[in-house]
Structure formats: structure tokens, C-alpha cells
Amino acid sequence: MSSDVLVCQGISKSYGEGEQKEQVLSRVDLTFQKGQASVLIGPSGSGKTTLLSILGCLLAPSEGELIINSEAVNFKDKSSLTEVRRLKLGFIFQHAQLLPFLTIKENLVVFARNTGMQADDIEQRIQLLIERLQLVAMAPKFPSQLSGGQRQRVAIARALLHRPSIVLADEPTAALDWHNGQTVVELLLDQARVEQAVLVVVTHDVRMLPLFDRILAIENGIVQVKQNVK
Amino acid sequence: MNAVILPVAIKMLSHNKLRFFMTVTGISMAFFLAAAQIGLLVGWVNTNSAIINHAGADLWVMAKETRTFDYGTAIPRHRVQQVSSVPGVKWAESMLIGWATWHHPQGKRINVEVIGLDDSFTGGPWEFASGSIEITRQPDTVVVDELYGDMLGVWKVGDEAEIQGHRVIMGGFSRGVRTFTAAPFVFTSIRNAQKYTPYYRDDEISYVLARVAEGEDPMKVRDLINQSVSNVEALTSSEFAERSVKYWMLETGIGITVIITAALGMLVGAVIMSQTLFAITQDHLPNYATLLALGFHHKTLRSIILSQSFCLGGLGISLGAVLFGVASNASATSPIPLETTNYVSIALIIFFLLCCIGASWFSIRAIFKLDPVMVFHG
Structure with a gap:
């Protein structure tokens, strides 16, 4: 069985038509393998968020195909896109985006229930992840009672909870200081490797680059792949 | 029912306790306003047919x-x-x-x-x-x-x-x-x-x-x-009662005023409830966008909003009904009573619950227009 979990084939994205047409991504061909950690870098407006949105099945490409676990994603069927996100993807956002009205434990439980996990499995999995991510004491607290770094650790737990094959993170350290940011990225990398998930992280922080398996540099919609030598 | 709907719906509502209390109070006052106006109408209808209904006669014979x-x-x-x-x-x-x-x-x-x-x-x-x-x-x-x-x-x-x-x-x-x-x-x-x-x-x-x-x-x-x-006209008691009520309610300005006020009470109540529910949904749009991005289906979010509507509506109606009961008891010995019948009460509750669904419609529409990509833009 192929270890290619996520494949982009000739993915392009443009907005507008005619003279107004703006090409954001141009024929992106990428392959992501099980347990591989990639970092996506590039200047503002280079197309990072657009590529991440397409990888996250949140935005349809204008051309090309996205293949997840050997199955082409049907971007015309919104319900099947939701199913892909629900079962195969984990997300970490810039500001964690935890539900403010639920405790940390409830945030995790609600999300896990939506993925169809069984009650026993939910309990065990949450316990495992909050121990690994040192969140046990935070479980009964609300997001507003946690620091930015703690919230991002919860977001990591949420992203990995249902054992997704792909985890996408959009500038997870942007709201954190260097020390906290590094800790969060190291935790994210560790956990993704343990779970054998494809990890794609968007960041502006070049100090993080050596931590990843490869660097995807994007400029004017064109992606260049650079392997990291560790 | 999806196991996440009720916990999310209720906690989203009750997290801000002051706002929750104010919302339920607003809806209960809206229900009370509508119920009081309808109660006034029912009280007046009962008043202007009371002697006919209590007389115990089957037929009334009168000048044409x-x-x-x-x-x-x-x-x-x-x-x-x-x-x-x-x-x-x-x-x-x-x-x-x-x-x-x-x-x-x-x-x-x-x-x-x-x-x-x-x-x-x-x-x-x-x-x-x-x-x-x-x-x-x-x-x-x-x-x-x-x-x-x-x-x-x-x-x-x-x-x-x-x-x-x-x-x-x-x-x-x-x-x-x-x-x-x-x-x-x-x-x-x-x-x-x-x-x-x-x-x-x-x-x-x-x-x-x-x-x-x-x-x-x-x-x-x-x-x-x-x-x-x-040179006389005979009517059954119910016919004569209906004719008397119709005269005062439909042929005189007094009755029309009461009917219009009752209709306005219901309309204002429905608008307050719609507005309140819509405001809550608007406040939580970023959270809904997050849920969509994380793989929650639109139908799940729709059920969350409907559950919230019924929860707020149910609490508001219950509290409003208690207020109406108190006001009705207090007015029992006054010249202008607030009264109701089982039929009117059930109809009013159904109307308000339908308003809940109507109010949800605006909120659900807002959710369906939501683009989950917005989660990547903070």
C-alpha cells in the first residue's frame, strides 16, 4: 500500500475572470507521506492560506485534483467535504478557536463525539492526550482561563483526538512568544509523528524551519520543495 | 439526536448567564404582553356574553x-x-x-x-x-x-x-x-x-x-x-352570545381596538424573540465557522439553533405563563379581567413556538451563508 496520504495534482487557484483574473496558485504538485512534517512558508499574499484551505477541503481548486488516502476529493459535494474534514483531517488555527462556552474537557468531548468515536475510546484518548500535552490540570477550566500556549496545546489535542491522517496548522505560533511557540511546535511535531499523521504547518517564523522534514516555499503561487537536512 | 447538539446548544446559551437571563426575561415579557392582550380580549368576550351564557335558557326571543x-x-x-x-x-x-x-x-x-x-x-x-x-x-x-x-x-x-x-x-x-x-x-x-x-x-x-x-x-x-x-326573532343562546360578541368586537371601534392591540402584542412578542435569537447567532458566528471547518455538518448546526430557539422559547413561555397567571388572578376581582381558555392558551403557545422556528430561520440562513474558510483569517 502506498505511503502517500495526501497528493496534490496540478492544483491551481485563481479569482476573477479576464483582465481581473488573479492567479493565486499555479499547478501545485505535491505528495505528503505518512508521518511527514512539512512547513509552508512564504511572504504575505503568496498563497499559503489558499493552499492550506484547499488541502483542508475548505476551498475548491480552480483546476487539479486533491487525493486523500487514494481517493479523489469531490469538491462539488459539500456534504462529502464535511465528511472528509470530520474523519480524516485535524486543524489547528492561529488563535486555537476553542469554543469559549465549553471547558477544555468539554471542547474535546464534543469534537470527539462529532467524529463518531465511542464513549470509552473518547475517555481513553482524551486522558492520553491531555497527559502527553500536560493539560490534566486545565481540563475543567474554560479557554479564557488559559494562556495562549496552553490553548494551542488544547488545539493540538483536539486536532489529533480522532486519529486523523492529516493535520493542518495555520500559524499556530503567531500569537505566542518564541519560547512558547517553540514548545508548541515541538509538541505538535512529536505528537504527529507518534500518530503517524501528515503534518503541514504554515508559519512566518524561520527559526522553526529546522524542526521540520521539509520546507515548502511558496511565492507568487508557485511551490518549491526543499528537503531539510537534520 | 446527535449527542453534541444539546450540550453545545445549552452551554452556548447559558455561558453568559446575565445575557441568558435577560433573553429569557425578554421573551417572557413578550409572551406576557401577547397573552395579556389576548386575555383582555377573551375577558371582554366573556363579559359581553356572560348574562346570556349564565341564564340557562335555550332560546332568546327579541325584537328583529x-x-x-x-x-x-x-x-x-x-x-x-x-x-x-x-x-x-x-x-x-x-x-x-x-x-x-x-x-x-x-x-x-x-x-x-x-x-x-x-x-x-x-x-x-x-x-x-x-x-x-x-x-x-x-x-x-x-x-x-x-x-x-x-x-x-x-x-x-x-x-x-x-x-x-x-x-x-x-x-x-x-x-x-x-x-x-x-x-x-x-x-x-x-x-x-x-x-x-x-x-x-x-x-x-x-x-x-x-x-x-x-x-x-x-x-x-x-x-x-x-x-x-x-315580529320577533328567536335565536339559540349560543347564536345570541355570538351576535353580541360580534357586535362589540367587530362593529364598534372598541372591539377593533382590542383586536388590533392583541395582534400587535403578538407581533411585538414575535419580533423581540426573533431579534434576540438572531443576535445570539451573530455573536457566535466565528464559533459556528470553527465547527463547520472542524467537520460539523450544517444539519447539526441547524439543530443546535433550533434547540436553542425551543429552549429559550420554552423557558420564556413558561415564565410568561406564570406572569399571566399572577396577573389573571389579580384582575379576577377587577372590572377588566384577564381571562383565557384552554383553546386560546394552546393556540398562543403554538403560535409562539412557530415564532421560535421563524426566528431560527434567519439564524439558520446566516449559518448557511457562512464560509468556513474564515477560520483561517482570524
């Missing part, structure tokens, strides 16, 4: 084109015998109704509706605070309702006043016999009533009240009376 109970006009007294002789009629009695001026002991003059009752007092008060109706067989003796004691300047049995220059003595006080016209009812015997309504001749009355024999169909007997007794 009589618009409402309060405006009965003269018919010959011998119509009582004519009605009695119609096959199927068990008994018939007369009633006289007329307008007169009551002289308050302190000099004020007040319009009253004098109701003259026949020997068995059919159509008289159905509940008494003190005294009795039988005492009105005595000359110059009358009964008024305790609600209007202050207005008429009489407070106990034996107190005296004047009607049309004739002395009257209080023989009793009824309870809960309200008037719709602001002119209190004064119950007495026909003999006494004739003195206070000089525009009636001695051989004239306003109504014949009849009861049909057991097993007889009141509608058939009504038709027989209409065929065999000239």
Missing part, C-alpha cells in the same frame, strides 16, 4: 335586528305566552332591559343598565357576595355587583340611592357580573324595572327566555317560534 344584548328593544309582553304555546317549549319567561340614570348619594349621575327579571329570576346574577336576588321582589329593591359599589356609592345591603328619581334600596351584591359598556347592571324585578325605564309601556318587555322540553332540538324549536310568532 337586535344587535346585542345591551340594546334590547320593546316587544309586547304577550309574546311570552305565544312562545310558551309553541310545541317543544317547556317554559318561557320575560326580561326587560333599559338604560337609566343612577343618582349617587353624593350627587354624581351614572348611566346604568337596568335588568328586570321575571318570577324565577332567569338571567339574573349567578354568584352573590351578599344578599339575594329574591329580595328584589320587594318594592324598590335592587342588586348590583360588588365591583361597582364604589362607583355607585353603595357598599352594603340596605344602602340607598336613586334611579330616575325613584328611591332604591340595596338588596344584595353580586360577584363577578361585569358590564362591557361601563354602565353597571342593576338587577331587579320587572315590576320595579318598569318604574326606572319609563319609555317602556307596562305591557312591554325586551326578551323572552325559553327552555325547550327534554329531547327537543333547540334549533327546530327556534325555527318554529320564528314561523309562528310574528
